[in-house]
Amino acid sequence: MNGWLDEAKKKDEMDALKQFRNEFYIGENVYYMDGNSLGLMSRRAEQSVLDVMEDWKRHGIDGWVTGERPWFYMSEKIGEMMAHLTGAAPHEVLATNSTTNNIHQTVRTLYHPTDTRYKIMADDLNFPSDIYALQAVLDDCGHNDGLVKVPSEDGHLLNTETIIGMMDESIALILLPSVLYRSGQVLEMEKITQAAHEKGIIVGFDLCHSIGAVPHHLKEWDVDFAVWCTYKHLNGGPGSVAGLYVHEKHHDKGVSLKGWFGNNKETQFDMNHTFDQAADISQYQVGTPHIFSMAPLLGALEMFREAGMGNIRSKSLELTDFMIAMIEDVLSGYDIDIVTPKGHEERGGHILIGHEKAAGINAALKSKGVIPDFRAPSYVRIAPVALYNSFEDVYHAVMILKEVMDGKLYEEFDNKRGVVA
Numbered sequence: 130m131n132g133w134l135d136e137a138k139k140k141d142e143m144d145a146l147k148q149f150r151n152e153f154y155i156g157e158n159v160y161y162m163d164g165n166s167l168g169l170m171s172r173r174a175e176q177s178v179l180d181v182m183e184d185w186k187r188h189g190i191d192g193w194v195t196g197e198r199p200w201f202y203m204s205e206k207i208g209e210m211m212a213h214l215t216g217a218a219p220h221e222v223l224a225t226n227s228t229t230n231n232i233h234q235t236v237r238t239l240y241h242p243t244d245t246r247y248k249i250m251a252d253d254l255n256f257p258s259d260i261y262a263l264q265a266v267l268d269d270c271g272h273n274d275g276l277v278k279v280p281s282e283d284g285h286l287l288n289t290e291t292i293i294g295m296m297d298e299s300i301a302l303i304l305l306p307s308v309l310y311r312s313g314q315v316l317e318m319e320k321i322t323q324a325a326h327e328k329g330i331i332v333g334f335d336l337c338h339s340i341g342a343v344p345h346h347l348k349e350w351d352v353d354f355a356v357w358c359t360y361k362h363l364n365g366g367p368g369s370v371a372g373l374y375v376h377e378k379h380h381d382k383g384v385s386l387k388g389w390f391g392n393n394k395e396t397q398f399d400m401n402h403t404f405d406q407a408a409d410i411s412q413y414q415v416g417t418p419h420i421f422s423m424a425p426l427l428g429a430l431e432m433f434r435e436a437g438m439g440n441i442r443s444k445s446l447e448l449t450d451f452m453i454a455m456i457e458d459v460l461s462g463y464d465i466d467i468v469t470p471k472g473h474e475e476r477g478g479h480i481l482i483g484h485e486k487a488a489g490i491n492a493a494l495k496s497k498g499v500i501p502d503f504r505a506p507s508y509v510r511i512a513p514v515a516l517y518n519s520f521e522d523v524y525h526a527v528m529i530l531k532e533v534m535d536g537k538l539y540e541e542f543d544n545k546r547g548v549v550a
């Protein structure tokens with residue numbers, strides 16, 4: 130066992146990103162492994178919130194256009210800061226609304242059904258909110274039978290050939306996840322986009338589980354649009370404002386949800402009743418931006434620029450490699466099933482393990498300071514995060530899991546999920 134501890138310590142010493150851990154608030158004897166649900170708070174995020182509050186205190190209404198962080202341009206500014214995470218140009222990326230709102234906005238804008246081409250493709254494993262939004266758009270457009278879902282053979286993974294095989298002349302638009310929120314599988318975004326375009330289909334991805342964990346090349350791959358939240362790997366805090374990308378070739382289309390913040394900024398305050406749509410991604414805004422829910426991102430995103438997505442991805446893969454290898458060694462024979470694909474090309478930033486007592490195991494882990502999350506009916510998701518987790522954290526998390534299994538500590542907890550799981 131000590132071999133694993135020695136190896137963890139050695140890896141921590143060589144870790145090129147180790148200084149970032151000190152930037153975060155991490156509880157004592159807490160092994161936080163839930164950064165894919167809610168990233169931890171950093172000192173820089175805290176400071177940027179205080180700075181924005183100070184601007185309000187000092188400038189009042191003039192805070193919209195004065196100071197270092199004028200509110201009027203903050204959605205675009207944070208979009209620019211996120212551009213390198215997506216591989217898109219700064220004028221194609223924006224911070225606005227929530228992920229679900231942004232699905233309504235982008236899909237309703239880019240979906241132009243005809244009598245024969247009116248279907249939207251998603252998948253059986255998708256996050257419910259994405260499906261609700263897609264179904265609502267279809268219902269609105271009189272195509273309530275238009276949702277096509279790619280099936281999964283094993284209930285965990287999707288097959289690229291199956292996805293491509295289902296693309297036909299009846300499909301108008303596709304929305305798929307980049308990384309599946311349960312199994313952690315990464316989809317082959319470039320290949321899927323290329324195949325869809327050959328069939329004349331618009332393609333978008335939900336990057337909620339990949340942004341800040343996996344690099345993207347959306348522009349190079351010619352992806353039409355993408356949406357993501359900023360409170361998971363990007364550490365923007367609960368309910369922080371979401372992101373979206375729309376390829377510039379679509380910026381001449383009239384946005385669906387129109388509001389004065391989607392207007393050309395030069396004429397916005399002319400207060401005309403004719404909508405003068407902004408020329409760039411700014412057009413996707415609707416109403417007044419949620420400044421305090423964007424403020425933490427000003428600080429949090431700086432660290433992604435400094436660390437670099439290549440380094441973040443390398444360390445993330447090393448962390449999950451280490452965790453998988455250790456679980457396979459220390460916990461072999463405990464009926465713990467590693468669901469996440471093992472190949473680097475095939476997995477994102479978290480791993481999913483299965484066990485029939487998963488809810489009890491999750492609760493027992495939390496009682497001992499290890500914070501993963503439970504996914505019904507029998508899975509635990511664990512995300513060691515590159516910016517703030519160490520290899521020693523992973524070591525302790527696995528050793529505590531072993532303690533929970535050896536002592537059957539899960540029997541002390543109900544084997545069911547909480548209100549928020």
Ligand SMILES: *Cc1c(COP(=O)(O)O)cnc(C)c1O
Pocket residue numbers: 227228229230256258259306310335337338358371
């Ligand atoms: C987290 C997540 C969401 C959340 O959407 P909100 O509108 O921010 O609540 C949506 N889709 C996926 C795939 C997610 O992982």
